Amino acid sequence: MDWSRWYSLKSYVRSSLWTVPLIAVAIYAVVKPLTEMLGRWMIRQGILDPKTGFFGLSMTGARSLLADIVSADLAFLVFTFGSLLVAIQVAGGQYTPRIIATTLLRDNIIRGISGLFVFALLFANRTAGWMGEDEVHQLQVFIAALLGFASVVAFLFLIDYAAKFLRPVSLVARVGERGLAVIDSVYPAPSSGVATAPERDKERGTPDRVVRLAGSSGIVLAVNMKMLVAEARRANLIIEFAPQVGDFVAVDEPLFYLYGNTGAINETRLRTLVAFGTERTMEQDPMFAFRILVDIALKALSAAINDPTTAVLAIDQLHRLLRMVGKRSLRIEEIADKSGQVRMILRTPNWEDFVHISFREIRQCGAGSIQIARRLRAAIENLIQSLPEHRHDALYIELSLLDRAIASKLEFAEDVALARIPDSQGLGGSATSIANN
Structure with a gap:
């Protein structure tokens, strides 16, 4: 097998x-x-x-x-x-x-x-x-x-x-725990504190060979990186995995880009080192935990359920995951062999991807709820305070979008002012409101 x-x-x-x-x-x-x-x-x-x-x-x-x-x-x-x-x-x-x-x-x-x-x-x-x-x-x-x-x-x-x-708190906490474990395995290195632009595409140029998916379409569940690195070392080439873990790949779409001595590689062998399925899993997919938590929040904010407190619980876990992701190195991952030679390139989500999935959809559906607006602001401002400076730009954009959404969805100035007070509980009190009392 x-x-x-x-x-x-x-x-x-x-x-x-x-x-x-x-x-x-x-x-x-x-x-x-x-x-x-x-x-x-x-x-x-x-x-x-x-x-x-x-x-x-x-x-x-x-x-x-x-x-x-x-x-x-x-x-x-x-x-x-x-x-x-x-x-x-x-x-x-x-x-x-x-x-x-x-x-x-x-x-x-x-x-x-x-x-x-x-x-x-x-x-x-x-x-x-x-x-x-x-x-x-x-x-x-x-x-x-x-x-x-x-x-x-x-x-x-x-x-x-x-x-x-x-209970909602138990389910979202379990998803959060599994998400933390995946982030720790996919992004083991701490952030250098400096934003780096990827230069990989310019360096590699056009691939010497493209390996396409054969058989049946599916979602990428996992990649055997250890064996792929071994194959690349044996053939003395560089293997780039074209999709990301969690992507849907159709038949005949690119699966690998090969650079170097491509004649020494077995395409069938490479394809067997990628696991496909019908539904995403969290083993090697750090974005999937975010996706599940956001879906829970969106369902809670729907008119049929209307449970913003459950959405706040989901934002709690998203905030927790973002704090961990923001402190890790999220560069395009180049995997080297024991000699230090780059053998494999595996694309992973970047910081902007995580920020977008955590805030955009929830803001669009929940900015009209004072509880959600306050919890989102508390999360964004806390991340700005606790994460390295090169993570701030994407967060400031989300903070600006949140202010504009609040102004457009709340009719009264008093509600707008209240919604702009950060509160980690949503509507559980804040430093500003306590000081005024």
């Missing part, structure tokens, strides 16, 4: 809810025979009394207990998956559909608890069917009882966890 297929399979497994219950079935197939063998050995050694065991249950009591465990775990499974389907519909409609695969279906606690229910159900059902007419398998009944108790506790925990997990 080549790298691109392996990556796509791994990404699919991570975002699929059924994989953990399937693993639980495999674990059950191994553990159940081992416990049966252990139970027989404990009886032969006199460690376990076959009649009294741990609970001293009769055949009728044991079968009744096991039947209750099977019924409970089956009900837990039905309720869990039924509720999850409803939660997915609600989250997709109220927040954004892009949060389903990136957050809801990747939650390991929900997946793990559903796996526990499957394991307990199979174990209890097998124990009930394995017992004869006059023999109670005490160890298996004891283990099934423990699993049943654990299932009840896990189910109660799941209800509380899911209720908290689906």
Whole structure:
């Protein structure tokens, strides 16, 4: 299996809810025979009394207990998956559909608890069917009882966890955390504090060879940079990746530009080092976390939902991500091999891209809300104060646009004056208003 297929399979497994219950079935197939063998050995050694065991249950009591465990775990499974389907519909409609695969279906606690229910159900059902007419398998009944108790506790925990997990503040915080991790991996170097203009296009000139996408169209999910650098070093050339991670690439569009000894490279091999899919993921796509947060804010500001407080929560996370991005080096990334020779060029978003996606659409939809206008201003002014000077120009432009939008959308001078007061809570008070009191 080549790298691109392996990556796509791994990404699919991570975002699929059924994989953990399937693993639980495999674990059950191994553990159940081992416990049966252990139970027989404990009886032969006199460690376990076959009649009294741990609970001293009769055949009728044991079968009744096991039947209750099977019924409970089956009900837990039905309720869990039924509720999850409803939660997915609600989250997709109220927040954004892009949060389903990136957050809801990747939650390991929900997946793990559903796996526990499957394991307990199979174990209890097998124990009930394995017992004869006059023999109670005490160890298996004891283990099934423990699993049943654990299932009840896990189910109660799941209800509380899911209720908290689906709150807007929890969802946007999770997206923000994942966004920070991606930014840290894509932009590991700190900013030099000096704005640098890219000279790459002038230096490289016209590519000696263009490798185009073959097969089927798709969205670029990830690139195996380590292997591409190795291929470029082996062939003694420079590989430029034409699209960005997250771009949609159609069949026959440029995928790689090659400079140098192009005859020594295998096009098919290069194509297998790029993973494509139908939906963006956050593994190597720093802009996708911004996109999800902006979509949540826009949905909250729509007339159908009208929840500016949720939009403020999204702006909180955008502000957090921008602070980190602004302190990193965002130059066109030239990746060198061990000898220091540039082998690969990978385009990544620049500072203006991040600023535009964070503020433009939210300002267009929410500048008429005093709460949103104040929170946007607080974020922009804080970024101007905390980030290097070469990041300020794009922020000053957004601040000017915000002032003009406020003036055009608010009719009364008092509202305009209030909207121009920065407030990290939206309408939760500010230094200016407190001083005036």
